[in-house]
Amino acid sequence: xxxxxxxxxxxxxRKLSKEEISFMVDGYNYGKIADYQMSAFLMAVYFxxxxxxxxxxLTETMAKSGEILDLIFLDxxxxxxxxxxGVGDGTSLLIAPILAACDVYVPMMSGRALGxxxxxxxxxxxxxxxxxxxxxxxxxxVLKKNKFAMIGQTKEVAPADKKMxxxxxxxxxxxxxxxxxxxxxxxxxxxxxxxxxxxxxxxNAAFMQKYEDAKLLAQKMVQAGKMFxxxxxxxxxxxxxxxxxxxxxxxxxxxxxxxxxxxxxxxxSDLSFDLSAYILVQTGISENFEAARNKVKExxxxxxxxxxxxxxxxxxxxxxxxxxxxxxxxxxxxIYKITAHENGYLKYVNTRNIGIAACLLGAGRLxxxxxxxxxxxIIFNKKSGDKVCKNDVLFELHYNKADIKSVVEILNTSYIxxxxxxxxxxxxxxxxx
Ligand code: URA
Numbered sequence: 001x002x003x004x005x006x007x008x009x010x011x012x013x014r015k016l017s018k019e020e021i022s023f024m025v026d027g028y029n030y031g032k033i034a035d036y037q038m039s040a041f042l043m044a045v046y047f048x049x050x051x052x053x054x055x056x057x058l059t060e061t062m063a064k065s066g067e068i069l070d071l072i073f074l075d076x077x078x079x080x081x082x083x084x085x086g087v088g089d090g091t092s093l094l095i096a097p098i099l100a101a102c103d104v105y106v107p108m109m110s111g112r113a114l115g116x117x118x119x120x121x122x123x124x125x126x127x128x129x130x131x132x133x134x135x136x137x138x139x140x141x142v143l144k145k146n147k148f149a150m151i152g153q154t155k156e157v158a159p160a161d162k163k164m165x166x167x168x169x170x171x172x173x174x175x176x177x178x179x180x181x182x183x184x185x186x187x188x189x190x191x192x193x194x195x196x197x198x199x200x201x202x203x204n205a206a207f208m209q210k211y212e213d214a215k216l217l218a219q220k221m222v223q224a225g226k227m228f229x230x231x232x233x234x235x236x237x238x239x240x241x242x243x244x245x246x247x248x249x250x251x252x253x254x255x256x257x258x259x260x261x262x263x264x265x266x267x268x269s270d271l272s273f274d275l276s277a278y279i280l281v282q283t284g285i286s287e288n289f290e291a292a293r294n295k296v297k298e299x300x301x302x303x304x305x306x307x308x309x310x311x312x313x314x315x316x317x318x319x320x321x322x323x324x325x326x327x328x329x330x331x332x333x334x335i336y337k338i339t340a341h342e343n344g345y346l347k348y349v350n351t352r353n354i355g356i357a358a359c360l361l362g363a364g365r366l367x368x369x370x371x372x373x374x375x376x377x378i379i380f381n382k383k384s385g386d387k388v389c390k391n392d393v394l395f396e397l398h399y400n401k402a403d404i405k406s407v408v409e410i411l412n413t414s415y416i417x418x419x420x421x422x423x424x425x426x427x428x429x430x431x432x433x
Contacts, residue, residue, distance in 0.1 A: 003027065003037045010044040018057040025061040029160040035167060042164070042173040050178035052223065058178065059224050062186035065160035069136075069192030071107060074144070077283035078105045080193035081275060082184060084208065084217070085117035086201045087355040088242035088380070090252040092120045092150070094259055094272040095279070097308035100147035101299040102276075104283055107143050108150045109157060109191050113364040113372060114169075116205060116355025118247060121152050122364075126249035126329060126374035130318035142315045146308060149316070158186040169368070175207065177217050185224040195231045195282045197275060198222070202429065203240035205351035211236070211429070218432045233282050233433040235275060238425050241348040241384045244268025247355065248363040248377010248398060250329035257323060260306040267383065271427045273297065278431070332375045332398035338408065340388040344417040347384050353414040354378065357407045361399040373400055378411075385424040388417060 006020045024041055027033035050058065071078050079099055083089055096106045110120035110132075121132045134142065134151045142149035153162065161183050168174045168183075188196050198221050201207065202214035218234035225232035244266055246255045259269040277292035286292035299305045306323075313320050322328045340346075348354070358364060362373030379396040382388055395411060397404065 003033050003041070007037065007040050007044055010041065010048055013048045015051060016054055021054060021057045022061045025058065025065065025160050025164070029065045029163060038164065038167055039171045039173075042168055042171060042179065045179060046173045046176045049176070052220070055178040055181055055220060056224055056227050059182040059185045059189070060228075062158050062160045062164070062182055063189040063228070065186075066158050066190060067156040068190050069107070069157075071105065071192040071194075074105045076103050076105055076147075077195060077285065078107060078193040079195040079197065079279045079283055080106065080108060080188060080191055081197045081199065081279065082188055083199040084180075084184075084201050084206065086239040086243060087116065087118065087205045087351050087358065088244045088247040088252065088268065089118060089201070089239070090120070090123055090244070090256060091199065091268065091272040091275060093123060093253065093256040094269065095276045096148045096150060097260065097305045097312065098272070098276045098296055098299050099279060100308040101304040102280055102285055102295060103147065104279065104285060105143060106148035107139070107191055107193055108148065109153050109187065110150060111153070112368075113359070114368065115364070115366065116352050116359060118249075118252070118355075118358075118364060120150065122372045122374075123249045123252050124150055124318075126253050127313055127318040127322050128328065130313065131316050134316065142312070146311045146315055148308065148312060150312065153187060157190045161186050166368075177213065177220060180207070180217060181220040181224055185221050188225065189228045189230065193230075195279060196225050196233075197279050197282065198232070198234040199275060200234050200236050201239035202236055203238050203351070205242075205355055206239035215430065215432070222432055231282050233278055233431065235278065235428055236430040236432070237271065238427045238429060239351065241351055241425055242354055242380055243271060243427070245380045245383075246377060247358040247380070248361070249372060249374045251377040251379060251398065253322070254326050254329070257306075257309075260300065260309055262300050262303075267425075267427060274428060330375045333400050334398070334404070336397040336399070336404055336408065337393045338395040338397070338411060340390055340392045340394055340417055342417055343389050344419050345422045346382045346386050346388050346394065346415060346417055347422045348415050350414040353410050357397075357410045357414070360407050360410070361397055361402045376400060376402070385422040
């Protein structure tokens with residue numbers, strides 16, 4: 001077999017066999033196929049796509065490029081949740097301790113912020129000392145002790161995806177449904193949880209801006225997971241406005257702590273509670289959604305989910321003082337307030353730009369090597385559909401070092417205030433299982 005012939009075949013729109021796909025992926029993983037050949041292969045897939053059989057073969061080969069964790073020794077259900085990413089989308093931080101408090105094991109491996117989207121690992125690292133780089137043994141130890149652990153992808157998990165994703169990122173081949181499906185699902189399958197919930201975002205600040213694309217991706221990922229014997233559920237959710245009231249690393253952890261302390265409720269907590277409830281039904285812990293939702297609320301009001309969160313910080317070497325004293329996170333040197341220039345109703349019209357603005361304030365990164373500033377970001381005092389009066393503070397921009405004039409310019413193109421009453425956004429659009 002030759003890489004050239006496989007690239008040629010896909011370039012001309014022909015179907016590849018499982019052996020040909022494995023030849024490319026394994027060859028690349030072991031350094032036998034060069035970057036330029038894998039780039040050409042990925043571009044051929046981008047234009048010619050893959051059918052279901054090819055997509056599943058790619059998913060399987062990438063999942064098997066490393067170790068597939070076997071969590072059978074755990075004495076309870078296992079669940080994982082993955083979001084395709086957005087602005088203010090920190091639901092994992094809340095869902096994992098809630099599920100752990102409901103006796104579900106959550107072995108969660110997450111990613112970092114890139115471009116306009118945030119990343120769970122950067123949020124966790126806003127807690128001073130927090131270690132997201134546990135090796136497999138320590139990860140399992142924490143999981144056994146506290147029922148959940150939150151770390152970055154270990155070197156054992158789908159190494160071929162790690163290499164291929166880095167290449168896709170610089171060759172404009174990310175936005176391909178079969179490539180995204182196999183990339184996400186190879187990792188989820190390798191991570192070993194039996195129940196997987198996918199939060200597939202759609203809208204202006206999502207990977208899949210068009211609803212039909214988000215739905216197709218969700219369907220493919222559900223099918224792929226089922227092929228590997230996993231219980232699958234995908235939820236298509238809105239990313240036309242930021243989720244919750246904060247985008248930024250420590251700001252989102254503080255918001256999570258406020259929810260865990262039962263002090264606030266907002267669209268971020270609502271969506272997180274709903275997703276947790278779907279997982280409780282999926283795992284068989286609760287009989288139906290209503291019972292599951294009540295259980296989730298009980299874990300918040302009793303403080304059990306908060307306890308789990310604190311224990312995770314402790315087990316992963318973070319400073320637990322942050323829980324009672326938010327000043328331990330540190331504070332941004334500057335806060336710039338954007339106020340309403342007239343009376344009316346707010347509507348977000350470009351949430352992608354809001355994500356970019358948060359990134360430019362220091363909360364995210366434009367390139368994988370960039371460093372994030374844990375304390376910078378944006379507080380959203382108003383959400384779409386909220387009534388605003390002239391001079392009300394709409395956004396607070398927290399930053400240490402930024403070109404604030406251009407950030408404000410970007411933000412000013414991302415919302416409108418109009419006289420007509422706006423509908424509140426409904427975050428959950430469809431469930432696919
Ligand atoms: N996230 C992933 O892990 N892979 C993709 O291809 C896209 C988003």
